Amino acid sequence: MTMDYLVIIVSAIFINNIVLAKFLGICPFLGVSKNTSTALGMGAAVIFVMTIATIITYLVQHYLLVPFHIGYMQTITYILVIAFLVQVVEIIMKKVSPDLYQALGVYLPLITTNCAILGVAILVVQQDLNLIKSVVFAIANALGFTLAIILFSSLREQLDGADLPEYMKGVPAALITASILSMAFMGFAGLV
Amino acid sequence: MMSNTSHKENFIKGLVKENPVFVLLLGLCPTLGVTSSAFNGLGMGVATVFVLVMSNLVVSLIKNFIPDKVRIPAFIVIIASFVTMVQLLMEAYTPALHEQLGLFIPLIVVNCIVLGRAEAFASRNTVVSSLVDGLGMGVGFTLALTLLGAIRELLGSLSIFGFRLMEGDGMLVFILAPGAFISLGFLIALMNWLKDRSAGIKR
Numbered sequence: 001m002t003m004d005y006l007v008i009i010v011s012a013i014f015i016n017n018i019v020l021a022k023f024l025g026i027c028p029f030l031g032v033s034k035n036t037s038t039a040l041g042m043g044a045a046v047i048f049v050m051t052i053a054t055i056i057t058y059l060v061q062h063y064l065l066v067p068f069h070i071g072y073m074q075t076i077t078y079i080l081v082i083a084f085l086v087q088v089v090e091i092i093m094k095k096v097s098p099d100l101y102q103a104l105g106v107y108l109p110l111i112t113t114n115c116a117i118l119g120v121a122i123l124v125v126q127q128d129l130n131l132i133k134s135v136v137f138a139i140a141n142a143l144g145f146t147l148a149i150i151l152f153s154s155l156r157e158q159l160d161g162a163d164l165p166e167y168m169k170g171v172p173a174a175l176i177t178a179s180i181l182s183m184a185f186m187g188f189a190g191l192v
Numbered sequence: 193m194m195s196n197t198s199h200k201e202n203f204i205k206g207l208v209k210e211n212p213v214f215v216l217l218l219g220l221c222p223t224l225g226v227t228s229s230a231f232n233g234l235g236m237g238v239a240t241v242f243v244l245v246m247s248n249l250v251v252s253l254i255k256n257f258i259p260d261k262v263r264i265p266a267f268i269v270i271i272a273s274f275v276t277m278v279q280l281l282m283e284a285y286t287p288a289l290h291e292q293l294g295l296f297i298p299l300i301v302v303n304c305i306v307l308g309r310a311e312a313f314a315s316r317n318t319v320v321s322s323l324v325d326g327l328g329m330g331v332g333f334t335l336a337l338t339l340l341g342a343i344r345e346l347l348g349s350l351s352i353f354g355f356r357l358m359e360g361d362g363m364l365v366f367i368l369a370p371g372a373f374i375s376l377g378f379l380i381a382l383m384n385w386l387k388d389r390s391a392g393i394k395r
Contacts, residue, residue, distance in 0.1 A: 021369045023225035024295075027304060030220065072280060075298045076272040083268060115221050115302040119295055126295075167384035171217060175377030182370040 005136050012140035014188040018116055019148040020181060025116030029149055030174060032107070039153035043146030045107040047139065049089060050117050053082050054138035057121040058131055078121050086111055116145060152181060199324050206328030212305045213336035213376075214383045219305040222296045223337060224372040230353050233341025235289045236296060237334025239282065241327065243274045243300050244309060248326035251314040267310045268301070275301045305333060343375050 016022060019029050025046070032042045057078050065071050090108045093101045111117060120141050124134040155177050164173055212218045222240070227233040250270050258266045279297050282290040290297065300306065309329055314322040342352050348366035350358045365371045 023221050023369070023372065024299075026220040026224060030217070072276060075276050075279065075301055076269065078298075079268055079272050079301050080265070083265060115299045118302055119299060122295060122298055167388055168381050172377045172381035172384065175373050175380065179370040179373035179377065182373055183365070186368065186370065 004133070008133060008136050009140040010191060012137060013144040013147060014185065015191060017144045017148055017185050018120070018141045019145055020178070020185045022119070024119040025114050025145055028107075028110060028114055029145075029152065029178075030171065032110070033149050033153040033156055033174075035157055036150060036153045039149045040146075041103055042107045042110075043142075043149055045104040045111060046114065046116065046145050047142040048104070049082075049086060049108070049111050050120055050138050050142040050145075051135060052089065053085055053117050054121055054124055054134055055131070056081055056085060058124060058134050061125050074122070074125070078118055082117055082121070116141070148181070148185075152178060155181065199321065202321055202324045203328040203331075206325070206330070206332040207335065208332070210329075211332045211336060211383075212329055213333060213340075214380055216305075217380075218308060219303045219333060220376075221299065222303060223340065224369075224376060226293050226296050227337055227341040227344055227372060228348070228367050229345040230338055230342040232289070232292050233337035233339075234334065235286070236293055237330070237337045239278050239293075239297060240300055240303065240306070240333055241330030242278055243271065244306050244330040244333075245323060245326040246274045247271045247306055247310055248314040248322040249319065251310045252317060252319045252322035255315045263315065264307075264311070267307060267315075271306050271310065272301045305329060340372075340375055340379060343379070344371055347371070347375075 012018070018024050019026065028042055028046075033039050060077055060081055061074070065074060065077065086108055090101075093104070093108075120138055124137060127137075129137055152174075156174060159173055159177060162173070206212065210216060213220070213223050219240075222236055226236045247267070247270050251267060275298060278300065279290075282293075282297060309326060313325045317325070344366045346352055346357070346362075348362045348364060348371060350356060350360065350362045363371075366375065
């Protein structure tokens with residue numbers, strides 16, 4: 001039983017890393033990784049929203065879509081639930097914990113279009129996980145995202161000082177760095 | 193109203209000058225995720241063209257009836273409806289491709305290109321020019337995906353669109369995740385280099 005959870009966690013963080021192996025959430029991965037502190041903020045916001053979004057979409061799926069046989073409405077309901085949720089989280093956070101809002105506020109609107117959130121919500125249904133395993137899966141994937149974006153941002157901080165040709169600067173250099181990071185993560189394959 | 197020549201320019205800008213992948217850097221998740229072969233890239237491109245053209249059409253038709261404050265949720269519902277249509281159509285008629293693209297079909301709904309064009313173009317232009325814009329951007333996206341898919345397939349398994357060109361084994365890494373990042377990185381660098389060079393010649 002404990003082994004099951006361990007396999008889910010290790011596999012989601014290292015082996016099938018959501019960014020470096022499944023290509024979800026590339027936009028924030030490239031967009032907000034220019035320095036480590038913003039990367040950390042984005043990672044924290046993703047952990048927060050991904051966990052709540054997965055719980056709510058899980059409940060929507062099993063208590064609304066399945067009983068009423070409207071599984072084909074999945075994409076529409078999920079994206080609306082996520083967009084709505086991000087708004088609600090923003091409003092509640094502003095009221096309850098202004099400090100946390102200060103730290104994460106700017107990253108929250110960006111999360112609606114982060115395909116990692118919708119992707120994990122759908123993956124949970126496809127893999128037929130129960131509620132507890134879904135939550136573990138979501139947290140592990142969010143941690144994997146955070147790990148990847150923090151590693152990547154510290155590499156990019158080093159790249160700033162590198163003497164590159166003009167046409168390689170910025171995104172091309174970042175993508176090639178991501179490729180090498182992704183290769184490093186391939187070394188974890190076979191761990192489980 | 194726009195004349196024919198400006199429609200042509202409107203269409204062509206999506207192909208090269210404002211190519212969504214190589215220049216605007218939008219929609220990179222499907223770009224990296226589905227391009228392990230040229231055919232997958234093409235299939236994803238065609239699905240996105242459908243969603244992009246239809247959502248641009250509907251958004252430009254009803255732009256005057258949507259209150260400004262709820263326009264983004266309204267756009268998302270319109271886009272999600274067309275994505276669901278594509279999903280059901282592909283499941284019925286091209287089950288093999290549906291299996292290959294998997295998760296990335298429902299994820300067209302969060303593809304920044306689609307929402308971006310609805311917000312930036314279709315919500316403030318006429319029906320015809322929105323259609324042309326959607327088609328141009330979509331074809332540009334499809335070209336980029338097919339090109340990247342072809343390069344990865346060629347290097348990774350020595351074939352294009354499933355036809356084997358040479359005997360022997362390719363470099364497997366290009367089919368796997370790192371190959372996606374590195375191929376796209378070098379392609380964007382190449383585009384930048386060509387752009388700098390043509391700017392240099394004009395000067």
